[in-house]
Amino acid sequence: MDRLAHLQSLIGQEFTDSPSPFMRWLKPIVVSAEKGHLEFQYTIRQEWLNPIGNLHGGVTAAIIDDVLGATMFSLNEPTFYTTINNVIDYFSIGKEGEDIIAETHITKLGKQFINATCEIWNADKTRLIAKGTSNLFKTQITR
Numbered sequence: 001m002d003r004l005a006h007l008q009s010l011i012g013q014e015f016t017d018s019p020s021p022f023m024r025w026l027k028p029i030v031v032s033a034e035k036g037h038l039e040f041q042y043t044i045r046q047e048w049l050n051p052i053g054n055l056h057g058g059v060t061a062a063i064i065d066d067v068l069g070a071t072m073f074s075l076n077e078p079t080f081y082t083t084i085n086n087v088i089d090y091f092s093i094g095k096e097g098e099d100i101i102a103e104t105h106i107t108k109l110g111k112q113f114i115n116a117t118c119e120i121w122n123a124d125k126t127r128l129i130a131k132g133t134s135n136l137f138k139t140q141i142t143r
Helices: 003-009 021-026 057-073
Strands: 029-034 037-043 079-090 099-109 113-122 128-142
Touching (some): 057 099
Antiparallel strands (some): 029 037
16 A cells, blocks of 8 residues: 555545544644655644643644654555654644644654654744654564
8 A cells, every 4th residue: 555645645634544543533634745744734622722721732742743653654664663752842832723734854764763853833834833853763563
């Protein structure tokens, strides 16, 4: 199965058939998909908020981790990558009902390790909400 072609076929649609139950709960809309580069749109829901009504940092981190995982599927490799670390910087807030864009790219593609970045922006990409960098390890697990 060509995973990248499948992602591309979903542009403008919710990614309802993701292999990740967590991603299905997040309900991303595929904005663009290229090898090693994805853009997903999310709408901030009430259950994603912290006690003062802003996008919870843990949800932000989870979005970053999950969309970077989907980015690995865009490589069309038969193996599975697992996250070995996440470093996240928070720059701005998000509010309930706001659309946000998670944009990923691969910084370094090695034989065993990948370094990748995800930036979360407001809908028109004028305000950076958070930026996460992750290292991922190529496992022997196939899917």
